[in-house]
Amino acid sequence: MAKSSGKDFTPRARGHRLNLNRLIRDPTTGSLYYRGDSLGKGAFAKSYQLIEVATNKILAVKVMPLSRAPGAHQREEIEKEIELHSTLHHRNVVSYYHHFEDTENIYIILEYCSRKTLAHILKARKVLTEPEARHYLRQIVSGLKYLHHKGIVHRDLKLSNLFVNKNMEVKIGDFGLATKLEEQKRGIICGTRSYLAPEVLSMRRHVYKSDIWALGCVFYTMLSGHLPFKISDIKDTYQMLREAKYSIPNSLSPAAQHLTASLLAKNPEDRPSLDEIIQHDFFTQGLTPENLSPSCCYTSPTVSTSKNLLERAGKYFFRKKKGNKRFPDHPENFPIEQDEVINLSRGLKMLKANEQCKIRHNGSEVGEGEMEKMVPISPVYPLSKTQPPVGQDQLEPNYTHQVRVLARGTLGSRNSGSKCEGDCTVESIVDSVARVLKGCLENMPEGDQNPEDQLNCSLLWVTKWIDYSNKYGFGYQLSDSSTGILLNNGSHMTLLPHAKSVCCCTELGHWSVFPMTDVPRQLSEQLTVLQFFTQYMEEHLMQVNFYHDHTKIILCNHEEEYVLTFINRDRMNATFRLSTLLLCGCSAEVRRRMEYTYWMLQQL
Structure with missing residues (x-):
């Protein structure tokens, strides 16, 4: 034998x-x-x-x-x-x-695909996340584009015909019903009933856009856990298919809902081409993981929130300890860059409120992204009970109450005296910001333009980050190009914007500033790590935007009042008090982005 x-x-x-x-x-x-x-x-x-x-x-x-x-x-x-x-x-x-x-x-x-099919994965998972759907959909579109380029229409695209190999790559299979478009015989209905396009039932003929309809059914099922057309009665099912009658779950993001409606348009001409699918906002405004772990076959993907480091950072910057002041009583004792150090430390009070899928780089877990549509958070001070903020005295009583409710019970600060040691977690920050946005959106009147009453203030926010906490720590880059690292030993080192000075803070909260040419020997190792992180973020980290036009929404606290900054596609920024928006409303452009930000926060 x-x-x-x-x-x-x-x-x-x-x-x-x-x-x-x-x-x-x-x-x-x-x-x-x-x-x-x-x-x-x-x-x-x-x-x-x-x-x-x-x-x-x-x-x-x-x-x-x-x-x-x-x-x-x-x-x-x-x-x-x-x-x-x-x-x-x-x-x-x-x-x-x-x-x-x-x-x-x-x-x-x-070819053997050891992870079986997307149908098997969905059976175990029930629903998939939107980053996963992007990962799979991109590959399916790539395969379909190849088939259509060769004049082939698949005619039976469905989850059980989408195979997954050991590397979590999707491969279109089962060509038992596939045919050359010009060789197709009329008058024959073939395929799986719940995936049939309206034109197949009416004209009894498949076209390339019929595969795109089936792709829409696949996409819908990935995110909702069930087919858009799935009922027991065959006659009713065919009627719903002919009329393209279905409902889109509210749990889908606005971009996912729009893409679903486009893919499942009744008229084939109204459906997007394969190139247009990849250019849709669903892909351009969200992260697509380069690869997925095999564990995604049975559990949701691990996301890199850097929870421990972020919580440590939050506690460090927001807590108040007796006898442990964050800054000296006399700032003039600082070296010449005192203002930069103070501004930088304030900028670091902004924590990322967006989770990104974990991306592998050279065998290490590296979080990769730019906080373009993120929510930088400064300490939230309770609104003054003796002197209302500017403009608040003109608010109607219900608006005034709403603003006070939004501020109460959220993050404390080093000046507020509130207890914050156990509360400043990523979850509490996200929850606070979500409540602020929800209250504003529910009470803000409709408007056709932004208020003329704007604030003149400059803000810092995180633009890039890298999570290497399994070895060194958590690195970041701010909007003024300064960079820093929260090291695993609890210390914190930053490189100021002009890259000529280094600011170091020990675990005890003592700040020191050194010229780059005169950094103490005992800090040389940390400086080397910081420089490596800085170079890596400059050379390797791509920009990931929730909006392809690079607009941004920033929500923070300024002089004891919530303010919102909108940076438009021309990089021009405008900052408004939330109390002003509650009274006057804002443009549809800003409102849409506020709604999208609120939806994103709900997903975390």
Whole structure:
């Protein structure tokens, strides 16, 4: 009996109990295979894991009994599938290797995808996150674009025909119903009922946009956990399909809802092209992970919130300890850069309120992104009970109450005297900001332009960050180009904007500023790490924007009152008191971004 060279027989080595009935011999080449576990079954075929005995290589095989293809027509369809699939070579298409037949079956040997299909993943997960959907959808679109370029319409695109390999790459498979568009016969309805496009039912003919409709059904199901058209009665299902009658869950983001409606448009001409799909806001305004962990097959992806470091940073900058002042009583004792140090420390009170998927870089977990549509947070002071902020005395009573409620019970500060040691977590910060936005949006009147009453103040916010806390710490870059690192030992070092001075803060809260040429030897190692982080962020970190036009929303506290800064696509910024927005409203452009920011915060 054939053996793998010098090794135990492959099936037994892999844990299979040897069953001679599972041996398959290719009569044309003499190659010997062992049929492994079942991978699934369709209407006319079954799929199995296949082990090539001579090489130990794991493959997949589609087995079609000859008894299911007694006539010339059935045989012709099988040969057509083999002929078409054998010409396809693309990263996102299941690879075809070989085919043969014996006296009982026809065997099509294919690439093995160990993670099975997206249907299996969704069954375990129920729903997927939007970053995951982007990851998968990009690859499906890439594969579809290849097929359409070759004049092929798939006609049966669905979750169970989207295979996933060990690297979590999606591959389009099962070309039993695929055909060249010009060779398609009219009057035939084929495919899976719940994925059929309206034009297939009415014209009885598939077009390229029919595959895009099916892609819309896949996308909808990924994010909602159920098909848009799935009811028990066949007649009602067909009626809903013809009319494109479905509802979009409110749990989807605005961009996801818009893309779903576009993909599932009744008229094929109204559906986006494959290129337009990738250019949609759903992709340009959100992060697409470069890769996913295999654990995503059964659990939500791990996100890099740098929770421990961020909580330590929050406690450090917001807490108040007796006998431990953050700054000397006399700022004039600082070196010449005292204002820069103070401004920088204030800027660091802004914590990131957006979670990004973990991205691998050279074997290390590196968070990567730019806080373009994020919420920098300064300490939140309770509004003064003796002197209302400017403009608040003109507010109606319910608005005044609303503003006070928003401020009460949120973050304390080093000046407020409130207890904040246990409250300044990422979750509490996000919750506070979300409540502020919600209160403003629910009570703000409709407006067609922004208020003329603007504040003249400058803010700092985090533009880039890198999480290397498994070795060194958490690095960041601010909007004035200064950089810093929160080290694992609790110390904090920053490089001021002109890169000529270094500011260092020990765990005890003592600040020191040194020229770059005169940094103490005991800090040289930390400085080296800081310089590495600075160079890495400058050279490697891409900018990830929630809005492709680079607009930004910044919410913070200024002189004991909430303010909102909007930076438009021309990089011009305008800052408004929330009390002013509650009274006068704002432009639709600003309101939409406030609503989107609120939705993003709810997802964290």
